[in-house]
Amino acid sequence: MQRLDYLKETPSQTAGPYVHIGLTPNKLGNAGIYPADLGESPIRPGAKGERVTISGEVRDGAGMILRDTLIETWQADAAGIYPANDPRGAADPEVTGWARIIADFDTGEWxxxxxxxxxxxxxxxxxxxxxxxxWIVARGINLGLQTRIYFEDEDNDSCPVLQRIEHRERVRTLIARKTAPGAYRFDVRLQGENETVFFDM
Amino acid sequence: MTQNKNSVDGGTLFFRDRDWHPPALTPGYKTSTTRAPFRPLIAMPSTLSEETGPAFGHSMFGELDNNLILNFTGQPAVGERIILHGRILDENGRGVPGVLVEIWQANAGGRYRHKKDGYLAPLDPNFGGCGRTLSRPDGSYEFLTIRPGAYPWPNRVNDWRPMHIHISVFGSGFGQRLITQNYFEGDPLIARCPIVNTIGKEEAIRALVAPLDMNRALPMDCLAYKFDVVLRGRRQSFFENKREGM
Incomplete structure (x- = not known):
């Protein structure tokens, strides 16, 4: 038999408790190496579309809030085009689409x-x-967790990804709750009751 | 033949081999017991949201970004000087250019510059502990740094982390996002480490151990270690790009 000469993906290891040294050194207080942390904002001031603010926290199976988690986000522009590699064309140049956010060191809020x-x-x-x-990483998470934020005030029932979730009561764990005009709440539960849906995609 | 615009050129991401990666729940690494999801992951092929991902340009890099020996104060850090180099590849074996590679590590005494690290080994005033670079057209990357020290950590009574450098890599798709750690050939602490041993397969653990590379060492200057990183591949099939009925 011939050999399949694919390589194996490099195995993951936890980001650990000190992930901020590498990925957000300025927010940690280690200034002077990079002028700014990467992923400060997924948009520039001129970006088209409705401004939204999403806040949340990540809790573990014991109900404790994680104060050492780092989350990266990736999204399309207001027209639904991704800012890089999108085969359908160019996105709004004021949208980078990617952000890197950390839980507050004291409160865990992001x-x-x-x-x-x-x-x-x-x-x-x-x-x-x-x-x-x-994409959520932290101490104790061996492989970054993939999930999605959807919005309460959108037509989510027709989404082919959400339709694939067999236990329908779990879909709401992916839907950000509207708390004020332009403001949403999205809490992540890593384990146990109301555990957030995580994907393998 | 019509190109499918609902999938990135070069295709859907290869499925992740979850038996090769560490599982979420690994009791030997205690913190995982409350942070591991218990419900099964919702599995499906990648979409544009995973097949696209952020792009990074050369303009954001400073001259010393990949030189951890000098990038904190301009004065050299203490420790065993090493070059850490390798290639960013995908599972098809191709070099991946333009990948953002970020690393962070403890200093030569095993102490991190982080408010949560209170280990008794001292901080090195000239060592910040992070670096970044962009992979070249052939996927290669390179850092100049010091070899980090081993250090104890609160897990079992006397657990020590082997010498390691944390490595974060992006591919061209957000679904390829990966963080791992590289270990060093010959370190007796590797086999004893509960975090290393979250990985079940011996062959997978070996993929994280960087060999000494004397061909890249600089005489009278520094040693070198080689560490390749493999990202999820992309499936390329003309059949996949063909629309139903065409």
């Missing part, structure tokens, strides 16, 4: 200030509901 993304097609052409992809 906040993302961005624009509401547009709808992006699923591979078969149906439209997914507007969403922001999240």
């Amino acid at each position: 906040t993302l200030r961005t624009i509401r993304p547009g709808r992006v097609p699923f591979p078969d052409g149906r439209l997914m509901a507007p969403h922001i992809a999240l």
